[in-house]
Amino acid sequence: MNINSKLLLLFGYLLLNFSAVAQTNADRYPIIPLPQTLIAKKGEFVINASTKIVLNNKDEQLKKAVDFLVGLVKNSTGYQLELGGNVPKNALVFTLDPGMKNEEEYRISISKSIVDVRAKTAAGIFRAVQTLRQLLPPQIEEKQQVSSVKWSIPCAVIQDVPRFDYRGVHLDVCRHTFPVEFIKKYIDLLALFKFNTFHWHLTDDQGWRIEIKKYPKLTSMGSWRKETAVGKTTTGTPIMDRKYDCNTYEGFYTQEEVKEIVKYAQDRFINVIPEIEMPGHALAALTAYPELGCTQGPYEVATRWGVFNDVFCPRDTTFKFLENVLTEVMDLFPSKYIHIGGDECPKLRWKNCYHCQTLIKEKGLKDEHELQSYFIQRMEKFINSKGRRIIGWDEILEGGLAPDATVMSWRGIEGGIAAAKQHHDVIMTPGGFCYLDHYQSKSENEPLAIGGFIPVEKVYSYDPVPDSLTPEEANYIKGAQANLWTEYITTPEHAEYMVFPRAIALAEVVWSSKNKKNYNDFLARFKKQALRLDELKVNYAKHILSGDK
Template identity: 85%
Template structure:
């Protein structure tokens, strides 16, 4: 018996090595991010060639949109003109809508040498399946020109998959720095590749108003530009006399036609865009254009440095009418169920010294300025609800009493999310320590300037959106999580990509994959393969973790 035990112990390292080797080879053959719920590997490959056909078993325009994405991708890089046919028994990719599936984005892919059979409940699920096929194809599939030297094969497997969370979001601030429409589309494309379904577009700030509102043209003629921009770290603690500026006018905004085009572009990739119009704070750009909306009534100036400013919207009837008119135009542009109204970082100094605000507090029987902010948010919520929409706000909207139907985005840690869930309000988790991509991601002297903090890929990957202090019933109100990129120190599209990728891939797995299926080492092996895809797409991603993925 002792001899057998000793022999087994001697074999143990070899067994462990074999298991790790198999796991690595599986990750290399099936480098899907986020990791599917179940994947059964099969021998063989499906080869795409000039004879490959597409069959749609349902006459559904959205399904055709989802599948056309695959057709266009393959046609551009392979030169094969995949065509739709009514029936085929081999060398065919078949899409079927299956109403029996439970999850709206669930899909099943059975890949054999002759057929790829894809079933999903909705067209959105079919599109997620397409992204899985895309990731299994050689990375050269991303090339926009014909590549003749590649075998276009997909490894055989059976994949059953569905997201863990219904909300999987990525945010981009275009106010501190503006990014052109073509880059916004590229950003959406990259989110779609890794199965994000929500783009949170932060459109108004102290430093610039970035969306055309036809009823109020001065929002863009005056509010979309600033006379100069602070250089270096100027957020806090820097004496005014020591601040440096670039002395260059900075401007930019999206026309309503550009917004419509981007919204449609996102819809075709099954991504919902949530617009954010900040209130009652972060309002300097709007106040510069329409000073009568502030407590002091100006004059104001679009902010040229970063930080939080005391001048905010004054809760007058004229202000509410202005915001209602703005949001009416915004809602006409964005079909999203949710409209983000900010609600964060609203100093109360002006309200404390404003005769109108203090009179309103007494008239409404409010306790203080925090309850005045709650009154402000609840009044705007009633208007947005009357249009069939719902509000999302940062967790400060909890202060003074939460609006009845509000969804809370918890960013100052997880406490706001816990409090909202215990009140049975929907929650999107986005705590700064795990989800803020404006933090440094490597301890290197070569890292570009960031706002601070240290959030490497592994820390993002380690995040668990459901706090263990919630009951099973309360946990149902955690609808998902989101990564955020604020752009005080991010001035170019290339820098955006550097900050977002690959950390957004880690979050993609957090919000899609079950806890039991997550494994950071396995993620690294899969990312090493997907990095080749990012190379083909010419994404300026941070390469720190490639050395860890050996």
């Protein structure tokens, strides 16, 4: 045997050995998203009736993060993990370490006697808790006591920190609305995979979904539509071919329900960003208050999907209305970001409106695109005056970007590139990778979707930082987000099917190092976590478990 043959055999042996080790790690450490470093150790830590919790800092947020784990363990095992002092063994020890740099960085050292968890903040501790949760048997998710399960965590040293600060998932409740309990479940699943942002799309042409006490007609008139389009009846469909279900559709969230959901998310260290659409996608608001439109109405809450010409008219009364609405919204949502939409705003009404054309001349604006920029910048000044910042879809670039705006790039990556080059923060959410309302399988049994094809592997392949950016410009890419628009998604079960596991793939994209990503390894780990989703009764898409396309 010559030297080349020996080298080939050695290479093949090493490759097979590496694959076996990787598979073993996926079985024993099925953590998603993949940690930055994980050193496997022999042995396991076993939780039993005598296991204690040690908190090395007096901090309410730290206690909240750890209480999440205590609750999980109590429900499924019956063990009450009580607080102890300097327990030398059989304890989970949690410490806030100011020496760490990132707010969500954490370190876990698991031995047979001690689980030592350290993080700079309680948010980091909570992310570490999710890692421990994923290492425990999936029956830990049960709401009632389970017997005959060994509650063990494999020994390891894990050092972890997210790649991006912003890791989000969106939900549109305007086209179809969802119960409060489902939104809590949605937030729970985001927390499990270390997302930190829930983007809640609350107003649109097809319904206004949040109670505003100063303007009660927004919900008494704007939260219901007389019927809903059936099938693919979008803008381009001839009127005579459109079909409707002839059933009234309604629903909104009271302010008390909003507070409940925001608090629920806060307890899971997730920020909720509300979206109040302007100046387009405003038909539900115009139906309630027609004086806010250019033609003064009458208007009707949209019964089909698409983009509509009737938008907010940039009068002082409109701005006052929106300021009052946003004041109530900001009282409900502590988020530093308020999403103001800014997308798909036709200019036809503005072109034919005497007031709009006069305003363009008075302000020395070039055209209706600059009028939209004026609109967004005026709202930004108000939101900034309240100590908050705006996010808008990438159309807010048209006519000039508001000074402190963050851009959400959805029409591909070009908007994100343009904003980053202008030194504006960017959230990447391009439709070709991050729109979970698109088909995910070529099976003929797939439920109706808006179109497109985005399988799990394509989501996983995405990199939020475009190659065309310099290192300095790349710093303005703050993260990425998955979006779920619900034109064709009418039930919680359908929503879960569209989101999972694709959002789980994105969780790894936005957390783990780019050079550590491996789709086959991800699939191996997901197959283990799928058992957890089964325990949580999540209606996830299962075709990737069998290798189907």
